Every structure is written in C-alpha cells, then in structure tokens.
Amino acid sequence: xxxKYRIKKNEEIAKIVLNKQKVKSDYFFIxxxxxxxxxxxxxxxxxxxxxxxxxxxxxxIIREIIRPHLNSFGFVDLVVVVKKDLSDVSFxxxxxxxxxxxxxxxxxxxx
Numbered sequence: 001x002x003x004k005y006r007i008k009k010n011e012e013i014a015k016i017v018l019n020k021q022k023v024k025s026d027y028f029f030i031x032x033x034x035x036x037x038x039x040x041x042x043x044x045x046x047x048x049x050x051x052x053x054x055x056x057x058x059x060x061i062i063r064e065i066i067r068p069h070l071n072s073f074g075f076v077d078l079v080v081v082v083k084k085d086l087s088d089v090s091f092x093x094x095x096x097x098x099x100x101x102x103x104x105x106x107x108x109x110x111x
Contacts, residue, residue, distance in 0.1 A: 007042035031079040045082045
C-alpha cells in the first residue's frame with residue numbers, strides 16, 4: 001500500500017477513534033470517519049495477539065484485503081483494530097468479513 005493511503009499520526013488516529021463510528025466483526029473493529037480527499041487506512045494489532053511475526057502477518061493480510069477496494073468505495077479514513085490471531089483463520093473468511101464491514105460502512109456514510 002502506498003504511503004499516501006496510510007494514516008501514521010497519532011492525532012489523526014485518535015480523532016477517528018473518538019468519532020465513535022465503528023463496525024464490529026469477529027476478527028476486528030473498524031473505526032471510520034468520512035474524508036474529503038482519499039481513502040486512508042491505519043492498522044493496529046495488539047501485543048496480546050502473539051509475537052512480532054504473527055502481528056506483522058495479520059497486518060499484511062489486512063493490507064492485502066483492503067488494497068483493491070481503496071477506490072471502489074467513497075472517501076473514508078479507516079482504523080482497523082485486530083482482535084484475534086488471524087493465522088489460524090482462512091484468508092477467504094477474513095476477506096469476506098472485511099468486505100461485509102466495508103460495504104456496511106459505505107451504506108452508512110453514503111445512503
């Protein structure tokens with residue numbers, strides 16, 4: 001994912017989380033806020049998930065799922081907080097879950 005699609009500053013992430021608009025699934029929470037310019041994403045994985053290899057694997061999975069859908073929905077800032085270890089779950093299951101959450105966000109923001 002290119003740098004222009006990432007959210008790195010803690011202040012921006014805090015604004016999105018404090019906005020209190022979120023979608024919940026079995027594997028993650030997605031906090032979102034409508035954006036004016038482009039869709040940007042921040043991914044957070046807790047140290048409770050496992051060692052650094054498992055955390056980075058979870059981030060790579062989420063990035064790969066979101067990447068093709070960055071421009072297919074409206075402009076939104078997303079903060080994805082991973083709840084469970086994704087190494088035991090199939091990629092397709094996580095992908096379907098993420099797509100369902102993204103369509104829910106799109107429906108809520110752009111009715």
